[in-house]
Amino acid sequence: MEVxxxxxxxxxxxxxxxRSGDLTDRWxxxxxxxxxxxxxxxxxxxxxxxxxxxxxxxxxxxxxxxLKDREFCHYVAEDAREPLWAGQRFPASHCVSGxxxxxxxxxxxPDVFDDPRVPVDAYRVTFVRSMxxxxxxxxxxxxxxxxxxxxxxxxxxxxxxxxxxxxxTAATAIENARLISTLEARVAERTLELEQTHEQLRQTxxxxxxxxxxxxxxxxxxxxxxxxxxxxDLLSNRGNLDERTKRNVQRATDAAERxxxxxxxxxxxxxxxxLKPSATNLHTxxxxxxxxxxxxxxxxxxxxxxxxxxxxxxxxxxxxxxxxILNLAVNARDAMPxxxxxxxxxxxxxxxxxRPDSLPAGDHVCLAVRDNGAGMDKETTARSIEPFxxxxxxxxxxxxxxxxxxxxxxxxxxxxxxxxxxxIGTTVKLFLPIAKKTEEGIAQPVEGEAxxxxxxxxxxxxxxxxxxxxxxxxxxxxxxxxxxxxETAHHGLDLINRGLKPAIVITxxxxxxxxxxxxxxxxxxxxxxxxxxxxxGYQNIQSVAPDLARLWKPFRHKELGASIxxxxxxx
Ligand SMILES: Nc1ncnc2c1ncn2[C@@H]1O[C@H](COP(=O)(O)OP(=O)(O)OP(=O)(O)O)[C@@H](O)[C@H]1O
Ligand SMILES: [Mg+2]
Numbered sequence: 001m002e003v004x005x006x007x008x009x010x011x012x013x014x015x016x017x018x019r020s021g022d023l024t025d026r027w028x029x030x031x032x033x034x035x036x037x038x039x040x041x042x043x044x045x046x047x048x049x050x051x052x053x054x055x056x057x058x059x060x061x062x063x064x065x066x067l068k069d070r071e072f073c074h075y076v077a078e079d080a081r082e083p084l085w086a087g088q089r090f091p092a093s094h095c096v097s098g099x100x101x102x103x104x105x106x107x108x109x110p111d112v113f114d115d116p117r118v119p120v121d122a123y124r125v126t127f128v129r130s131m132x133x134x135x136x137x138x139x140x141x142x143x144x145x146x147x148x149x150x151x152x153x154x155x156x157x158x159x160x161x162x163x164x165x166x167x168x169t170a171a172t173a174i175e176n177a178r179l180i181s182t183l184e185a186r187v188a189e190r191t192l193e194l195e196q197t198h199e200q201l202r203q204t205x206x207x208x209x210x211x212x213x214x215x216x217x218x219x220x221x222x223x224x225x226x227x228x229x230x231x232x233d234l235l236s237n238r239g240n241l242d243e244r245t246k247r248n249v250q251r252a253t254d255a256a257e258r259x260x261x262x263x264x265x266x267x268x269x270x271x272x273x274x275l276k277p278s279a280t281n282l283h284t285x286x287x288x289x290x291x292x293x294x295x296x297x298x299x300x301x302x303x304x305x306x307x308x309x310x311x312x313x314x315x316x317x318x319x320x321x322x323x324x325i326l327n328l329a330v331n332a333r334d335a336m337p338x339x340x341x342x343x344x345x346x347x348x349x350x351x352x353x354x355r356p357d358s359l360p361a362g363d364h365v366c367l368a369v370r371d372n373g374a375g376m377d378k379e380t381t382a383r384s385i386e387p388f389x390x391x392x393x394x395x396x397x398x399x400x401x402x403x404x405x406x407x408x409x410x411x412x413x414x415x416x417x418x419x420x421x422x423x424i425g426t427t428v429k430l431f432l433p434i435a436k437k438t439e440e441g442i443a444q445p446v447e448g449e450a451x452x453x454x455x456x457x458x459x460x461x462x463x464x465x466x467x468x469x470x471x472x473x474x475x476x477x478x479x480x481x482x483x484x485x486x487e488t489a490h491h492g493l494d495l496i497n498r499g500l501k502p503a504i505v506i507t508x509x510x511x512x513x514x515x516x517x518x519x520x521x522x523x524x525x526x527x528x529x530x531x532x533x534x535x536x537g538y539q540n541i542q543s544v545a546p547d548l549a550r551l552w553k554p555f556r557h558k559e560l561g562a563s564i565x566x567x568x569x570x571x
Contacts, residue, residue: 215270227471300339335373
């Protein structure tokens with residue numbers, strides 16, 4: 001039924017009554033649609049409500065919902081008695097919806113073939129003769145709602161206001177939906193971040209537990225190597241061994257040496273490796289290693305190293321750092337079986353962008369080893385620092401290289417960072433602390449000439465581990481000492497207080513009751529005439545007692561002799 005007949009003919013009473021009933025019905029439909037729009041949370045639902053309700057509200061022969069898509073008008077949905085333009089895009093400059101959105105004004109066109117804004121070709125193939133186009137969104141419209149009739153007619157004010165109300169509520173609903181989707185995206189992003197942080201935390205905790213376990217095992221094993229070396233050295237020092245026994249002793253010694261290296265790498269991973277850090281010049285260190293790295297990597301590989309000569313001195317154990325660099329270079333080689341270039345660069349970290357979040361505070365130098373080899377996926381990268389994780393064929397990798405490097409830099413107060421992409425390559429960065437002036441001058445483990453065997457008086461050996469104690473005692477006897485053993489520092493102190501006069505005290509550090517360092521300090525205070533040598537596998541002793549003479553476990557016969565010789569000279 002026509003709302004306002006274009007011919008303005010008089011209407012009968014019954015037509016008027018029917019019209020008012022009809023209008024009430026339409027207002028009810030409109031109210032329902034507005035209520036529905038108020039509750040939606042997505043743009044798709046807004047479009048669907050408009051599609052389902054708009055036509056009935058104005059009794060049109062068709063409606064369309066149009067979205068602005070940059071320079072185009074996208075006819076996203078329609079409800080019409082015959083197909084219109086659903087799914088099509090028209091240049092915004094050449095369609096009525098484009099005009100309505102640009103001007104942000106409702107358009108009423110009684111005859112589509114009599115209005116310059118209408119692209120007549122698009123309409124000629126349809127049933128449309130008159131139309132209304134209402135922009136959605138103000139002050140900038142981002143959509144439009146079109147209503148079409150098959151007759152030439154001027155739409156009534158009621159119809160236009162109804163469509164405008166619908167458009168206003170739809171605009172608010174779309175804004176809300178956009179807000180919700182941004183919020184949802186933010187929540188999703190935040191959840192992902194949290195998940196990643198949890199995963200990182202889980203990985204760190206796992207490594208911490210693995211580290212502690214490895215540390216305990218390696219520490220105990222390290223202790224056990226001391227009596228093994230002691231016994232083997234004593235045996236081989238005997239001149240009267242037959243050839244077969246000699247070979248067997250040598251084999252056992254070689255195996256023990258390999259075990260010592262393995263344990264060292266494990267201790268390094270567990271950050272319990274006794275380190276000998278000093279202010280180290282990275283430029284010189286890398287320069288000195290150049291040939292060694294190239295020959296280790298083989299003829300297909302080139303090393304491009306650039307470490308500035310004025311790079312700040314770092315605080316590191318040069319030998320251990322060399323091992324770590326060598327392992328990174330070998331890893332790079334293995335990632336490029338066809339050959340290639342490995343780049344080694346270093347710079348002082350000044351820019352915050354170059355500092356990983358988890359890097360401990362302080363000044364650092366970054367040493368980066370880069371290859372463009374096979375690379376690793378995320379999971380392999382995360383696992384690569386786990387001890388014994390290797391993807392190399394049996395016998396070609398122990399899976400301890402990166403774990404050792406990771407533990408080493410952490411123990412030095414830095415960190416290791418791995419960036420890798422499958423098919424692109426890998427960059428391993430070692431962040432190493434810059435040496436502070438005050439760190440110089442820490443006493444290093446004593447080394448000296450071997451001690452010729454002769455009568456040297458009494459040695460007191462204090463260790464709670466019976467095997468280590470008796471093994472060391474045997475070595476001391478061999479070096480010419482008469483030996484008294486004590487199981488605890490208290491017992492040792494008691495013996496001295498009761499009149500024992502040892503020429504030297506050799507003590508373990510970690511013992512129940514009084515530690516070796518406490519024992520040594522007490523002796524230094526009360527009996528400064530007695531030289532004390534700490535034997536320890538405990539790395540923290542460096543920070544606990546930097547001034548005390550010490551020897552790391554496991555030690556060989558001649559290392560013990562050399563330490564004692566150097567200590568007796570200065571004592
Ligand atoms: N530069 C690299 N490119 C690609 N993968 C690498 C790289 N470095 C390490 N990896 C991966 O990480 C694993 C662990 O490396 P890691 O150095 O700890 O042990 P390994 O090289 O396998 O054995 P090891 O160093 O003890 O001889 C490697 O097996 C390899 O899968
Ligand atoms: Mg390796």
